[in-house]
Amino acid sequence: MELIHTQHNKSDIYKLGEGIISGTNEDITKENANLNGESYSGKMNRFGSEFSKLYARNIVLPERLVKAIDEGYVYVHDLDHYAVGTHNCIFIPFDKLLANGFEVSDKGSVRSPNSIMTAMAQAAIIFQCQQNSQYGGCGASKFDWDLAPYVTKSFKKHFRKGQKYFNEFYTEVEDDQLYLDNTELSKVFPKSYTYAIEETKIETYQASESLIHNLNTMASRAGGQVPFTSVTFGLCTSTEGRLISDSLLTASINGLGHSETAIFPQLIFQCKKGINQNDGEPNYDLFMKALECSSKRLFPNFCNVDADFNLQYYDPNKPDTAIATMGK
Numbered sequence: 001m002e003l004i005h006t007q008h009n010k011s012d013i014y015k016l017g018e019g020i021i022s023g024t025n026e027d028i029t030k031e032n033a034n035l036n037g038e039s040y041s042g043k044m045n046r047f048g049s050e051f052s053k054l055y056a057r058n059i060v061l062p063e064r065l066v067k068a069i070d071e072g073y074v075y076v077h078d079l080d081h082y083a084v085g086t087h088n089c090i091f092i093p094f095d096k097l098l099a100n101g102f103e104v105s106d107k108g109s110v111r112s113p114n115s116i117m118t119a120m121a122q123a124a125i126i127f128q129c130q131q132n133s134q135y136g137g138c139g140a141s142k143f144d145w146d147l148a149p150y151v152t153k154s155f156k157k158h159f160r161k162g163q164k165y166f167n168e169f170y171t172e173v174e175d176d177q178l179y180l181d182n183t184e185l186s187k188v189f190p191k192s193y194t195y196a197i198e199e200t201k202i203e204t205y206q207a208s209e210s211l212i213h214n215l216n217t218m219a220s221r222a223g224g225q226v227p228f229t230s231v232t233f234g235l236c237t238s239t240e241g242r243l244i245s246d247s248l249l250t251a252s253i254n255g256l257g258h259s260e261t262a263i264f265p266q267l268i269f270q271c272k273k274g275i276n277q278n279d280g281e282p283n284y285d286l287f288m289k290a291l292e293c294s295s296k297r298l299f300p301n302f303c304n305v306d307a308d309f310n311l312q313y314y315d316p317n318k319p320d321t322a323i324a325t326m327g328k
Helices: 002-007 010-022 040-060 063-070 094-100 116-131 143-166 184-188 190-217 239-254 284-297
Strands: 102-104 108-110 138-140 229-233 266-271 301-304
Touching: 010 040, 040 063, 094 116, 094 143, 102 116, 116 138, 116 143, 116 190, 143 190, 143 229, 143 239, 184 190, 190 239, 229 239, 239 266, 239 284, 266 284, 284 301
Parallel strands: 138 229, 229 266, 266 301
Antiparallel strands: 102 108
């Protein structure tokens, strides 16, 4: 620590600490809009952050780079994380984690969900856990595709329950025949099918609403912050995927408990000709709803899959190849 003392004497370090504790150094306490620098956890975070910056500048970085920083030629984003070193923003493979289950550090494991409500709850857990394994944002690159299978699972559950309620056991129906677009079910099991459709829509909306509320209220990130999360969607044209997209937009339009605008997850809508850009295309209604949502709630942002520098990598048979962003 001798190097630190050569440039920052003890008095300077004491003043730095006092400014954090008293809250008078607003350049530090209000540096991060996602962190309450006046809270207990926020102050503890600021102590670690400011010392980490000193350590990076005086121990890790070469003197010529520090000089360039001081003279304004170089800016090091998230300098307080430089010394420890890990990745910044990342997309999470929700499809794999939800399908196979996952482990939460050494505290236990989580099974694959059997409903959209549980899947959304697990998505919030994944976001929150991953956030503490890195710095920067966590994103979902194709949330509508990744969560669609769990809409189907909920539909199956509600259909079986409907059969019991309405005593509709006219013939056997296998699980692989239970999906929203199988309109033959409405002919043989009209009450059960209608019940399952309505309950699945309600559950998917409530699941989306709970995800948004969780990610805006669970201060699970260091310093009492909520995770910096983003969700990209808009290209899945299946009934299940469309329901995910529609529910996310509806929940965002409705806002939080007192109708506040939800900051997280930052929604990003993927725009693609043939899918959602012109009247008559399968997801055009979702694009129009996304515009309404953005006009009222700031989000979603929009990314252009058709731009030359994005389209060259896009394969319609591989959702992972569509451009996705981390939000702004």
